Amino acid sequence: MSETGAAFDKNAAMDQVCVGNGTDERFLFAAQAPGGVRVLHLLAPGEVLCSDGTEAGRGVVSVYETADALEGCSRLVATGRTEALLRYVDFDRCAWTSNS
Template identity: 55%
Template sequence: MFALGVTAFDLPHPILQSFVMKMGTLCLAALLSSTSLAAAEKEILEMDTVCVRNASANKHLFVAEAPNGRREIAELAPGGMLCVSGAEAGETGVVSVFEDQDAFEGCSRLVPAGRTEDMIKYVDFDRCFWSSNS
């Protein structure tokens, strides 16, 4: 449990840090007092993020883009997850995957805010297998 005097930099996860900086310490303290840290993180993720998870057996380059244009890019090992904040409830972001950083072609998918899209299998020319279409 965190005390009311917690600051963003005392928190273990960047998304929680961002939430405190946006919403303030008191809101986070109230949220954490009624739930576990994992559940609080899940609630925060659901509020304003677009996420993608590498559910394939290989490492790939992933992009998560929020409706406000904010973009995060990372190479994810199998099981890795990438999120970007900046979405409102009801908005849709875009997640993309590329074979590697030198690839010209990849796969993209529209993702509602608060949802994590799993990329199950990479196939060139926008024919990837995603959790929402498999």
């Protein structure tokens, strides 16, 4: 199960991994919580995408410039939090809330 929404400051449940779009552009985002499925969604600025998992641990969030892009940016993130993209830069050099 996954969810999208416009609550950029959303708190993720303890078995969820969430990713938010903190830029002023639309990008394709992916999220996968431990034991969960990978979900993809085109997010507008301020929107959030969450993936439900089956356990606490680390999940993966990613962003791509377009659906056809081969390269993007990915981060390992702890469940129970929302990681936000602050700036998109090619070749996995994006600025995220956890590394800025």
